[in-house]
Amino acid sequence: MRLPETQVAVLEAASATDAQTIDQLAEATGLKPETVTGAAFDLRDDGLVAVDEELETSASLTEEGEEYLDDGLPEVRLYRAAIDAGADAEPVEMGQLIGASGLGGPQVNIALSNFARKGYGVIDGGAVDANADADPDADEEAAALSAVADDEAGDVADDVLDQLESRGLVERSERTVRLVTLTDDGVTALMEGVEAAQTVDRLTPEMLTSGEWQDVEFTEYNVEADAPTAQGGKTHILRQTADRVKDTLVGMGFQEMEGPHADADFWINDCLFMPQDHPARTHWDRFALDVPPIQEIPADLVDRVESAHREGVGEDGDGYHSPWSEDFARAIALRGHTTSLSMRYLSGYAQGDLEPPQRYFSVEKVYRNDTLDPTHLLEFFQIEGWVMGEDLSVRDLMGTFEEFYRQFGITDIQFKPHYNPYTEPSFELFGRHPETGELIEIGNSGMFRPEVLEPLGIECDVMAWGLALERLLMLMYGFEDIRDVHGTLCDLELLRETEVLH
Known part of the structure; x- marks a missing residue:
């Protein structure tokens, strides 16, 4: 039987008893994974190998997860500080324990929200009452962080991984793994002998010029084989x-x-006859910038705009009778x-x-x-x-x-x-x-x-x-x-x- 070189390499590397992944066959043959994939599908179509697919889930630690792997989960750190302070005998003020545990920023709220959930104790009226029977060394989530770090996420219960993922400590991803196994026909073909055919996978200008294209054997293309997805850049629809x-x-x-x-409030609002005490001009609705005020505004225009705000325009104009500050008008904000x-x-x-x-x-x-x-x-x-x-x-x-x-x-x-x-x-x-x-x-x-x-x-x-x-x-x-x-x-x-x- 004559087959292209890549198919012969994959066929000889495959096993009838042990299913091998595309990556394993690529390492054994020295071929690229995508080349092995194409060859495997061609061999499958000829009945020489079987290709099975499995969905593989992997997990990795986030930056926050790696931090807790090194320093400990916030709730565990709070519990250990509580035990050291004697909170298992009588309640201890939470502020004292937070300082002793070294927790800061959002870690405090994280520790408090998980402390009671895990049975480490009770927080009531700002005091912590620790459960003396709790065992932080048996914390499933802490052990799961170590397992994920060691690429052993498969040994972690799904509900524990779900909890770590919801806390933003673990990221999970899925990929399709293809397993290749020799069929009986494939074993028979190998026993009878398989010869590598010299094939080419593309037509070149040189082949056309020399006439060589008439004598070579072209590789058959499998249009159903998976190929890498190429995402080209394009202008955003907006x-x-x-x-x-x-x-x-x-x-x-x-x-x-x-x-x-970024412009002066004068151009953004004052020229629009927007009163300076209007709610839209407070810090609740605008983004003020802590930079020096703008100076390049015509003084006569500033005077006319201020007059419109204070006194109005025309015989019936009345203005706003509200505060008007040139310093505020010159202050910089995002428009x-x-x-x-x-x-x-x-x-x-x-x-x-x-x-x-x-x-x-x-x-x-x-x-x-x-x-x-x-x-x-x-x-x-x-x-x-x-x-x-x-x-x-x-x-x-x-x-x-x-x-x-x-x-x-x-x-x-x-x-x-x-x-x-x-x-x-x-x-x-x-x-x-x-x-x-x-x-x-x-x-x-x-x-x-x-x-x-x-x-x-x-x-x-x-x-x-x-x-x-x-x-x-x-x-x-x-x-x-x-x-x-x-x-x-x-x-x-x-x-x-x-x-x-x-």
Whole structure:
């Protein structure tokens, strides 16, 4: 029987009595594991070997698990300190034991949460009463850490491994192990003699030129054999959508703005007629930076903005009658919206005075101290835009949105009146989620108030908006949790499998 060299090597290394893994055969033959796998499948198809598959689970210690392997589990350390302090005879103050055990930071809470669970004692009223009959040397979880470190996780009970995994001390992984065994036909073939055939696995230009291809024997390809998965890099779907948004707005006659992520509160909020005691400007909602304040702000513009806050604008203006501090205005924070860019451009500070009509946009990241949920992140992308012109109205603003979202196949847009300190009239935008059918907020918009425009020297109308790029993504692709596509919990398989819409 004539077989390719790789198949002959695998056949001769295989055993009829002892199943061998692909890795063992690779070591015995000197071939790569993927080459052995392909040869084994070819031999299986010829009935010469049997290939069985098993699911193998392995475990390894996390960094925290390795720390506890060296220093001991926090609850064990607390128990030993309690015994040394005589807590098995009468309760001892917990603070004394924590100091004696050397526990610190989150280890204290970890020790307390596991102390009673393992029967080491009772904690009541800040005092520890230790169980004299407990045996920390027989702690199953401590023994399991040692077993995992010695690659003996198979000897550990599943429930103990589950507990260690839930505590973040162990990571488990699964892989498919293939076992190869000679069949009776394979044994017979070896006894009768197997000859290695000189085969080639690819056609080269030299073979074509010399005509050698007519005389060589080509290796048969097994299209069912497993091959290594190659994950090529590609542009993130969020970035692809951002680029498409930019192309769409440029096509609608807009120019792009750019500016700093960390900026003075003056540009982020004061120019927007946001009172300095507004809840959104506290440390609860913004990310303030401990850096020197910004100095490069036109003094006359600062005076005009302060006047708008204190006294209002126009005959009927009344201002806020609330505290206003220039030091606070100059303090640096991460921008909570890209309207800071709009203020820089409308004021003429970014690139000189602008004459109407003008259209500008940005698709940039903003930062807010929000609670994480399926539609909120601490940082996200905002589609900022504004149009400067004479006699603009809400009808123009709504028409702009309908035209913009139509470019993305979204036609069910609804509007709801809203209050903003910086626009009047104002309204929110809602789109219907394609999977859940629910209306989700996708943006905020309105006509800038005189208290915003007059200090900036603008004498015409300006309509403006801030839209969420991630919400647009949800409407386009049906994502229900934005954390699946953005942030530390994103689903890489979902990103790889999602087909980009055009």
